[in-house]
Amino acid sequence: MEKDFKAIADSLPCGLIITDNQLNIQYMNEFAREKIFSGTRNSIHANMRDQVYYTTDMRLFSMDDCMQNMINQGKRDFHKTLILKSYGDDRLVYFSVKGFTHKSSEFYIFNITDISGEMDCITYSPGTFGKGEFILRKKIIGHDPAIVEIYRMISLAADSEVNVLIQGESGTGKELVADAIHELSDRKNKPLIKVNCAALTETLLESELFGHVKGAFTDAYKDKTGKFEQANGGTIFLDEIAEISQSLQVKLLRVLQEKVIERVGDNKTIKVDMRIVAATNKDLRELIRHNIFREDLFYRLNVFNIKMPSLRERYLDIPLLIDYFVEKYNRTTSRSVKGLSKEAMKALLTYSWPGNIRELQNAIEHAFVLVRSGLIELADLPEEIRKGPKEPVDKKERDLSASVYYAEGFRKNKNRRLTINKEQLMGVLEMNDWNQTKTAEYLGISRVALWKKMKKLGI
Ligand SMILES: Nc1ncnc2c1ncn2[C@@H]1O[C@H](COP(=O)(O)OP(=O)(O)OP(=O)(O)O)[C@@H](O)[C@H]1O
Ligand SMILES: [Mg+2]
Missing domain, CATH: 3.40.50.300 (P-loop containing nucleotide triphosphate hydrolases)
Structure with missing residues (x-):
């Protein structure tokens, strides 16, 4: 029967994932393996928390928080339409989760239906998705x-x-x-x-x-x-x-x-x-x-x-655009640039961008010619950007957005528990107003683990 179950589950046109009560994946069907985890993941050892989810209005969605709420409310299921950010590919998915008990242990079953192709049939509430x-x-x-x-x-x-x-x-x-x-x-x-x-x-x-x-x-x-x-x-x-x-x-x-x-x-x-x-x-x-x-x-x-808004009016998008262009030039030049140093990032965030996104794109392209290591440094950027801003900018806010960038980069990193560095951790802390409970939640680690990390990194 178990063999039959697997064969049946593998023929389903949706993702089926079973986890233990810590969201560690115990089983996933073929659709989940191929389409949701892009065939790159061994099902065992993965955790549902490790994927990055967005709500349809592009806010980060915390799977932990949501599961915790569900438990607190005495419920055993929830469903929601989410954007699944797995391996650089955005998918709109309908998510449903249900808790069940088997041999006195708690498990969750996730049903994930890819509805990206159904966009036109879905009516979204104002402020969320429109056609296409x-x-x-x-x-x-x-x-x-x-x-x-x-x-x-x-x-x-x-x-x-x-x-x-x-x-x-x-x-x-x-x-x-x-x-x-x-x-x-x-x-x-x-x-x-x-x-x-x-x-x-x-x-x-x-x-x-x-x-x-x-x-x-x-x-x-x-x-x-x-x-x-x-x-x-x-x-x-x-x-x-x-x-x-x-x-x-x-x-x-x-x-x-x-x-x-x-x-x-x-x-x-x-x-x-x-x-x-x-x-x-x-x-x-x-x-x-x-x-x-x-x-x-x-x-x-x-x-x-x-x-069209100028880039100055939406500078919080700068980190996102940088990621996009770095990825683009990595692809076209077969390089593996990881991102920008904090100084380079700050320079880009405080520059006035008279040439807007085209200028930003050119700046990254320019940096790709000069970059020596895996990280774009200040010296790799065009001169007018290195010279710094001509007009005063709201420094605190822009520093914060640099932090968000580092925090996000860290969160995307699969082996994050092993590799967080001081700069990244400071970024996450700054982003969460130095509230340790919130920071630990954001990182998906316990408060004690966070405290130990901070001590080890000398924060
Ligand atoms: N939001 C964006 N995301 C990604 N790439 C963008 C974005 N906006 C602009 N670009 C890129 O920036 C460059 C300039 O964009 P585009 O040619 O559409 O600008 P434009 O407003 O027509 O400029 P111009 O007035 O100089 O003709 C293009 O290479 C485009 O692909
Ligand atoms: Mg044009």
């Missing part, structure tokens, strides 16, 4: 409420057909947002055509957008389909929209109003069906005031507005 948010989180990195709001805006924009204007400083991710809107919309199987309005002269841009017929101008040797026609059924992304000339603004306005175009040199009208997403790092209202940009065009483009 799970996909967005993998591409547009951030935890900050400002970026969560961007996820929401993208979902709303994707669900509608209206024109979208994305505004924000250089390097804040405007193009990523345009990509996401298209990808999540019903137009996703049709083309996304991108045009950089600043890259071409007026005449070239016009023929690029509208196309032309043979002989329309000197270099027009044959007919050419414009970008508007190419985007038919899909989306056109007009980047740097502030740069288009007055006369093109008038022509664009007509396209927006009438959904028709004429190729240059032709008077035949062609119907086009496309969604327009435009972007700019300029203040269009300011340009309107100076009669550089047409107000009527602005209102046509700006039906739905998305304002």
Whole structure:
């Protein structure tokens, strides 16, 4: 029968895990082994606590706390939708746990169903996930409420057909947002055509957008389909929209109003069906005031507005973005950089980032050229970042966010009980206001063990 049980359990399309009352895993079925533990784990010796969980609004979820609450309330089961962070891969899972007694010992049975693929069927409460948010989180990195709001805006924009204007400083991710809107919309199987309005002269841009017929101008040797026609059924992304000339603004306005175009040199009208997403790092209202940009065009483009936050406004995301880029360059350069020294981290957290995320990405790429050990040091960073901040910054808050970074890194470490160093432990303590009970809970160790560690490390 035991053999039968295993065969049956292995054929289940969900994870089944049995633990003792300390959450040490005693058994897991094939699905759990392959999909939840990514096939890298030997089931024995693993502990359910060792995985990192997030609630759907991206708060850390403590399995210990939750089990403790359950016991305190005299209950033997709980269920919850969680994000499972196992081995760098995010999965949305429906979690249910039930306690049972077998031969007078206490056990728990965990049932974990992967619902990542079911995203569209799930209705989330406001402030949590919107349509495709799970996909967005993998591409547009951030935890900050400002970026969560961007996820929401993208979902709303994707669900509608209206024109979208994305505004924000250089390097804040405007193009990523345009990509996401298209990808999540019903137009996703049709083309996304991108045009950089600043890259071409007026005449070239016009023929690029509208196309032309043979002989329309000197270099027009044959007919050419414009970008508007190419985007038919899909989306056109007009980047740097502030740069288009007055006369093109008038022509664009007509396209927006009438959904028709004429190729240059032709008077035949062609119907086009496309969604327009435009972007700019300029203040269009300011340009309107100076009669550089047409107000009527602005209102046509700006039906739905998305304002990208600067990196300065969401500096708490810096550690997260660093992790993301370090991982990315480790992959592309086959290196194994572990992270940043505390000094380097502080420099990045206090820098003003005029070039936003693109500049951060470049800084990490730069550091990868210079880094000698497994850790990026201050000296590996570009000079302007090493020179330090020009404006005063809230130092205490940023120090704290460096601590969170170290604490998280430590928590992710599988052999954490063996390897915690002084800096990491100080980080966790600082993050928990030096409250030893909370710190011990966070680390999943007893207070006595924490006290011993602190003593050993001379804290
Ligand atoms: N939230 C993010 N997560 C991960 N990568 C990001 C994020 N935001 C931006 N990036 C990366 O930063 C770079 C700049 O982003 P993007 O080109 O979308 O910015 P932009 O606002 O269009 O800038 P510009 O105004 O200079 O054209 C890209 O390489 C992009 O992949
Ligand atoms: Mg851009």
